[in-house]
Amino acid sequence: MKMEYVERQQKYDCLLFDLDDTLYPVSAGLAAAVLNNIKDYMTEKLGINSEKIPELCNLLYKNYGTTMAGIRAIGYDFDYDEYHSFVHGRLPYENLKPDPVLRSLLLSLPIPKFIFTNADKIHAAKVVSKLGLEGCFEGMICFETLNDHPVVHKIKIINKTSPIFDIIAHFSTTSSSSEVELPNTPIVCKPSEDAIQKALNILGANPQTTVRPSLFFEDSVRNIQSGKRVGLDTVLVGNSHRCKGADYALESIHNMKEAIPELWEAAAAAAAAYNSLLETPTPVTA
Numbered sequence: 001m002k003m004e005y006v007e008r009q010q011k012y013d014c015l016l017f018d019l020d021d022t023l024y025p026v027s028a029g030l031a032a033a034v035l036n037n038i039k040d041y042m043t044e045k046l047g048i049n050s051e052k053i054p055e056l057c058n059l060l061y062k063n064y065g066t067t068m069a070g071i072r073a074i075g076y077d078f079d080y081d082e083y084h085s086f087v088h089g090r091l092p093y094e095n096l097k098p099d100p101v102l103r104s105l106l107l108s109l110p111i112p113k114f115i116f117t118n119a120d121k122i123h124a125a126k127v128v129s130k131l132g133l134e135g136c137f138e139g140m141i142c143f144e145t146l147n148d149h150p151v152v153h154k155i156k157i158i159n160k161t162s163p164i165f166d167i168i169a170h171f172s173t174t175s176s177s178s179e180v181e182l183p184n185t186p187i188v189c190k191p192s193e194d195a196i197q198k199a200l201n202i203l204g205a206n207p208q209t210t211v212r213p214s215l216f217f218e219d220s221v222r223n224i225q226s227g228k229r230v231g232l233d234t235v236l237v238g239n240s241h242r243c244k245g246a247d248y249a250l251e252s253i254h255n256m257k258e259a260i261p262e263l264w265e266a267a268a269a270a271a272a273a274y275n276s277l278l279e280t281p282t283p284v285t286a
Contacts (some may be wrong), residue, residue: 017217019115040069084143
């Protein structure tokens with residue numbers, strides 16, 4: 001009974017934090033390096049013409065959320081672990097430094113906290129370690145969590161009878177884009193609402209069935225808007241101006257306490273209420 005009373009003081013069941021460019025600034029340079037490595041992978045491993053890659057990457061990212069999900073959708077079969085190793089294996093992780101300020105902020109919040117990223121678990125663990133944030137999160141939703149097939153499915157899509165879908169040609173004319181539907185991707189990732197709902201179901205924090213939705217920290221406007229449609233309260237990180245769908249906006253993740261003081265106030269009130277209840281004698285009944 002005492003715990004139930006305290007829980008009602010808390011607005012959120014849990015806090016969800018995107019990883020890259022959210023827990024550290026984009027100026028660290030990892031995002032730019034990831035894009036370059038993706039382009040190299042498409043050229044070296046998939047044999048895609050380098051001249052087409054800039055336009056192709058733009059279309060895949062725009063229509064599928066991630067380039068990886070897009071190249072899989074249009075017909076390229078590849079080993080997911082190899083892809084992640086290639087794309088993340090050569091990143092400038094040395095640009096990431098321990099962040100004691102963020103660590104202190106996270107540890108001061110007695111609300112369950114989870115990382116929610118499209119990246120693989122090896123990359124996520126390395127970023128957390130470089131930032132010195134070990135022990136700050138109760139768990140992680142990552143590529144392997146969202147996708148139930150960590151071992152590559154050898155579907156043998158690349159052959160003479162199954163041509164690669166030409167998404168560039170698809171969008172080159174209005175008529176072609178209206179007559180043919182884009183192929184679906186088997187990869188589950190943000191900003192798909194299904195991906196966000198799956199993450200919430202895994203965490204047992206479904207906003208459609210609770211009066212205390214989760215709070216979602218993200219640097220991506222698209223992901224913010226998907227989160228809002230699913231029912232989350234949202235925090236845009238990396239921009240002090242709120243976009244459509246954002247309940248809060250932070251120039252930096254370090255501004256959490258100034259921008260959302262109610263998180264700490266609610267936690268303090270809940271702790272005080274609980275301590276007060278502990279000190280109140282329990283009535284003796286005959």
